[in-house]
Amino acid sequence: MADFASRITQPDQPHGLGQPTEVPRLQENNYDVEVQLSDLKQDTDNPLGSVHTFEELGLPTEVLKGLTAMRFQKPSKVQEKALPLMLANPPQNMIAQSQSGTGKTAAFVTTVLSRVDHTKPNQPQALLLAPSRELARQIEMVIGHIGQFLPTLGISAAIPGSIPRDGRVDKNIVVGTPGTVMDLIKRRQFDVSQLRVLVIDEADNMLDQQGLGDQCARVKAMLPKDIQILLFSATFPDKVMKYATAFAPNANQIKLRVQELTVKGISQMYMDCPSESDKYDILCKLYGLMNIGSSIIFVKTRESANQIQQRMMKDGHKVSVLHGAYEGSERDALLEEFRTGKSKVLITTNVLARGIDVSTVSMVINYDIPMKGMGEAMHDTETYLHRIGRTGRFGRVGVSITFISDKKSFDALNAIARDLEIDLVALKPDDWDETEMLVQTVIKSSRAQAGYVPGGGPA
Numbered sequence: 287m288a289d290f291a292s293r294i295t296q297p298d299q300p301h302g303l304g305q306p307t308e309v310p311r312l313q314e315n316n317y318d319v320e321v322q323l324s325d326l327k328q329d330t331d332n333p334l335g336s337v338h339t340f341e342e343l344g345l346p347t348e349v350l351k352g353l354t355a356m357r358f359q360k361p362s363k364v365q366e367k368a369l370p371l372m373l374a375n376p377p378q379n380m381i382a383q384s385q386s387g388t389g390k391t392a393a394f395v396t397t398v399l400s401r402v403d404h405t406k407p408n409q410p411q412a413l414l415l416a417p418s419r420e421l422a423r424q425i426e427m428v429i430g431h432i433g434q435f436l437p438t439l440g441i442s443a444a445i446p447g448s449i450p451r452d453g454r455v456d457k458n459i460v461v462g463t464p465g466t467v468m469d470l471i472k473r474r475q476f477d478v479s480q481l482r483v484l485v486i487d488e489a490d491n492m493l494d495q496q497g498l499g500d501q502c503a504r505v506k507a508m509l510p511k512d513i514q515i516l517l518f519s520a521t522f523p524d525k526v527m528k529y530a531t532a533f534a535p536n537a538n539q540i541k542l543r544v545q546e547l548t549v550k551g552i553s554q555m556y557m558d559c560p561s562e563s564d565k566y567d568i569l570c571k572l573y574g575l576m577n578i579g580s581s582i583i584f585v586k587t588r589e590s591a592n593q594i595q596q597r598m599m600k601d602g603h604k605v606s607v608l609h610g611a612y613e614g615s616e617r618d619a620l621l622e623e624f625r626t627g628k629s630k631v632l633i634t635t636n637v638l639a640r641g642i643d644v645s646t647v648s649m650v651i652n653y654d655i656p657m658k659g660m661g662e663a664m665h666d667t668e669t670y671l672h673r674i675g676r677t678g679r680f681g682r683v684g685v686s687i688t689f690i691s692d693k694k695s696f697d698a699l700n701a702i703a704r705d706l707e708i709d710l711v712a713l714k715p716d717d718w719d720e721t722e723m724l725v726q727t728v729i730k731s732s733r734a735q736a737g738y739v740p741g742g743g744p745a
């Protein structure tokens with residue numbers, strides 16, 4: 287990497303890979319969001335109101351009790367702005383963007399629980415779609431928590447293997463992945479005629495024509511025409527925004543400015559590895575030196591995830607691996623072990639890049655930098671943001687370290703830094719004292735926050 291070193295510290299580089307300015311401590315998340323009201327909304331005399339307490343929203347008592355039981359003291363910014371718009375009548379569509387870990391899930395779950403008629407517990411009325419079984423399961427869990435005081439609450443998971451061929455979707459809230467949901471509707475196991483709300487989480491990924499866009503469009507085509515559509519994500523690239531506005535017509539919109547895409551509590555660093563083959567030793571050294579707590583290592587392929595796990599285990603580290611080749615129930619069990627702290631290091635692929643909320647994660651490693659497109663030729667800024675967003679959840683701090691080892695990975699990280707208008711802190715593989723100091727400082731604060739009570743988090 288000697289060739290690149292001189293460019294890394296170039297002072298005239300507008301944004302990119304540079305030296306630390308300061309390692310952020312507790313996050314004061316005071317980002318602002320831009321709210322655009324749909325034309326329809328502007329025609330009504332119902333002005334945009336944002337709220338400062340959950341009580342002001344006129345939620346069903348049981349839902350309010352659920353939020354209190356979760357120790358949510360006040361709404362986060364996205365909840366404050368989005369909830370009054372999503373709960374207003376007549377129902378209106380919403381496209382909402384807010385950083386990772388800022389409470390988007392609770393925002394749409396609160397809306398769904400408030401829209402459903404709980405006197406009809408066996409009639410599906412709300413459908414929530416997510417890109418992975420893990421995220422669908424997690425959303426199911428959040429609905430269960432916030433809805434814990436609703437006596438007739440029922441949730442059907444529509445993920446591979448969850449509903450037998452002769453079974454029916456017979457709960458009022460359905461959470462699933464698009465392929466399985468599509469099959470269940472086609473096989474008439476899922477009556478969608480009374481659905482009132484459709485939520486698409488990670489909507490940019492779900493509507494992307496290169497990805498799940500086709501399946502989501504087909505599901506939507508089978509749903510009632512007047513269904514309220516709520517699209518959520520931390521990222522909405524311009525290209526996908528076009529699909530999003532067509533998918534959810536006349537939607538109110540909450541958007542972030544570029545400078546606000548990154549969570550300030552995440553200290554973004556990179557490790558300048560001499561070569562690809564040195565990455566593994568550097569990874570082991572990091573884990574050997576530091577007391578990290580829970581962390582996630584993202585790699586490109588399932589094969590390299592398995593290989594790294596085997597090598598690390600041989601070298602005495604305790605690590606788990608989770609990717610798409612595992613059976614569904616095994617995946618559920620592995621993630622549960624990680625959530626509960628039974629396993630502390632998780633090696634995974636992009637399957638867990640989005641949405642997964644484990645508040646104790648203090649470090650994310652991009653062992654392989656995220657790339658996209660034909661031949662993985664393009665840097666993938668959105669996946670980078672989602673991956674690092676597995677730490678620094680709701681006001682906590684965390685650290686991300688991206689490994690670079692050649693010109694391609696260097697250029698990709700530089701491009702990501704420019705896209706996000708950020709600077710990254712350089713870690714040198716030959717100066718472990720400094721690395722330990724920089725990384726450990728953040729991790730210590732992050733671990734100190736482990737007993738942190740939610741609600742004192744971001745505004």
Ligand SMILES: Nc1ncnc2c1ncn2[C@@H]1O[C@H](COP(=O)(O)OP(=O)(O)OP(=O)(O)O)[C@@H](O)[C@H]1O
Pocket residue numbers: 357358359360361362365384385386387388389390391392519520640641642643645675679680740741742743
């Ligand atoms: N108002 C609140 N007060 C306190 N904690 C909250 C509040 N809202 C959400 N949280 C907590 O914040 C954490 C992150 O929330 P959530 O998973 O909804 O983030 P997100 O915006 O959906 O993130 P991502 O973009 O990664 O999907 C969760 O653990 C959740 O319980």
